[in-house]
Amino acid sequence: MIGKFRRLYDDEHRPAFDWMLITAALAAISQGVAFALTVPVLTALFESRPGDAWPWLFALVIAAIVYAVLHYTSLTIGYSAGAQLARIVHHRLGDHVVALPLGWFTERRTGELSQLASQNVVQLMRVAAMQVRPLINAIVVPLTVFAAMLLFDWRMALAGALAVPVVAVAYRLFGNLISRTDHTVDAASAQASGRVVEFARNQPVLRAFGQREHGGQLLEDSLRRQHDTGRAQIVSGSVGLTGYIVVLQAAFVWLLLAGVYLALDGTLATPELLGLLVLAVRFVEPLIHAADDGATLRIAGNTIDRVEKVLAERPLPQPENPQVPEDASIELRDVRFGYDDDPVLDGVSLRVPPGGLTALVGPSGSGKTTITRLIARFHDAWDGGVLIGGVDVREMTTETLMSQLSLVFQDVFLFEGTIEENVRIGRADATDDELREAARRARVDEIVARLPDGWNTRVGEGGWTLSGGERQRVSIARALLKDAPIVLLDEATAALDAHNSSAVTDAIAELTSHRTVLVIAHDLNTVAHADEIVLLSDGRIAERGTHAELLAGGGDYARFWSYRDQSNSWQLGAAR
Structure with missing residues (x-):
């Protein structure tokens, strides 16, 4: 999905979007490192060695400061990149459609283009500015936490690795449910918008011929279709999201059971177990937010597909050696x-x-x-x-x-x-x-x-x-x-x-x-x-x-x- 966003940017503004991705990833890594540093801090405090906690605590503060700076930087660049994306897409669409054959502009395509250039572009701007960074955070933080688990106890890391495929499958299924319904919802919304304008403009004709109920029925049908498709998307999305969260909670219980087993076996100290369970929480929690962010990005990806479909339309061929007519015949x-x-x-x-x-x-x-x-x-x-x-x-x-x-x-x-x-x-x-x-x-x-x-x-x-x-x-x-x-x-x-x-x-x-x-x-x-x-x-x-x-x-x-x-x-x- 991020690759689709990068394709929309021109060469001048793509580096800013890339820099936003880099700073967001570095911010997520520093946040994961800060969480990882809580393990030695808690271990030192619970083992009655508070003096040993000071160096780790100092490192944790440094990691938090680095995270704050990088997060603010990525946030600022993200809002700027989102605004630039709206301007770029509008210009690209505008420059391209003026080169298309006039016959391309049927009533249906004009309505779709209108919705694409208004609501959909605003959606892309919002996603680029506010949704890409949280998704990066939701992916990079668990990876960083997983790396920290490898350093502290490879067995807990292995337990986390075994849960990843199950979580990935659940995430994929949830994303597919949202993606499949998005096209239907978008088409129904476009039709409903057209019916509203049609109903308003044709009031003189509808009233003159006593067809207000008929015209209203067409509008009512399109609004009902929009409602039904939106409701179907919410229902299917809720089912998928519920299943995904259940899988994540099961993954956390699996990590908890693995940690308790190792502690009872005597091969994992209790203070270290507490620190690793904190990491387990930070391993699972961002993945919950990844569901919402990922669904939003999938919908945005469908919008980008529609933009690219318009941009892929063949423009009116222009002659290499243009000529001028001799008269008005x-x-x-x-x-x-x-x-x-x-x-x-x-x-x-x-x-x-x-x-x-x-x-x-x-x-x-x-x-x-x-x-x-x-x-x-x-x-x-x-x-x-x-x-x-x-x-x-x-x-x-x-x-x-x-x-x-x-x-x-x-x-x-x-x-x-x-x-x-x-x-x-x-x-x-x-x-x-x-x-x-x-x-x-x-x-x-x-x-x-x-x-x-x-x-x-x-x-x-x-x-x-x-x-x-x-x-x-x-x-x-x-x-x-x-x-x-x-x-x-x-x-x-x-x-x-x-x-x-x-x-x-x-x-x-x-x-x-x-x-x-x-x-x-x-x-x-x-x-x-x-x-x-x-x-x-x-x-x-x-x-x-x-x-x-x-x-x-x-x-x-x-x-x-x-x-x-x-x-x-x-x-x-x-x-x-």
Whole structure:
């Protein structure tokens, strides 16, 4: 376990952690020596030779002082090393995840990463600062006491050695019980945390549809699962700990019986027996604390495994000779791609010329969103190539690729901060005039005008203080402010009302004059005014052309348009 902790430290801070281990071990040795020196002190006092006890007593005081100094040193270094570990792990995780493909960040993985970077890292910091040293003490002190027993009476040392394998087996079994349940407890805790956030955020929907009991039941089930797994861990841990303590007490009784037998046999003096029994107590007592410390370290070891699993994820490959795109065109060449082993795109070839608006339409699951995510390099295609400006996206650095793209997806996330801060994410160095212009084109100025704090209005975690349509308009303002040559819009108007949808449609129209826009939309106006429409079906391009051409063809797109047109003409009749 200690080796796992050492791997987490960088080269600069690992020596401090090692020095903490060394000073903790030396402190434990000096403590064991101090206990060992009680044997000659007690022997001299009980044999009515108090004068002979003074040199041993002086040595005992020196050993105690050395222990105090080393213990304080290891304690100070330990707290510093724990704080450094939290900073190092956060930096390592942060530096690594920004290099991972964006497609890696699924909802499940994001939740696990959130728990790992918050609760689990704090746990590691606490263990490194406060639990490693006691465990070293619990191991080194008995070893030192055992060595002292060898010096004073090898028979008592042999009795202690015979008890060690039994104690080791009990310790191992107890540790395995804790380790096996930790993964289940951690998964249940992560799920419960996610359900709490989900239940809070979805209150408007749950109340509107009278599903508060259903939503509450999901939360209740996850909390019950968390309770049950935690209870199972406590029960199994208590059983294991009780068995371990019973074994330790039996080991002490075994040493006591061995000492009494030797004393009754006349081969071990009574004063020396008393001193050796003191050592026997110090041999067993630290091993009791080792159970708690060892269990904590095993749980921390599981956490380190989860950290290393994230760090072992393959980062997005970067080109050795990065290239820069020549223009804002987009091209897919016989692309095949899917998730896990299920193909989604099967031989898709598509070229989007620069400066126009291309619409992707088709049924759910046909691969529309997957195309936009491959262009943004959330994933790399299985076969074929995805090119921007004649350059394969795998031959660009992440910075170069992202500088070419503005992304507006259906699921909008706003950071906890002000409206202005969230819009400026598009381009932090934008002037106030540029910010206001982007806001005007996305109709964010209307939102700002009606709020008491204006641009300084805080949107809350995830932007919960704004409506779905308002969050989408802020997201589009980001894209406008970034002013990238290519804009990818995935269902940008799906969550908007008529007013907001009109504002977004106007903003998209402004972009088409000098940008390449690839939009996934079911909005009839957006689709009808596209320079080209691409209909996807079963991972392939079924039809492509202008709106008029596809309607005249009378194929799947014409039927798609007819269904949408009919649904738009539906009206609610008055009740009679």
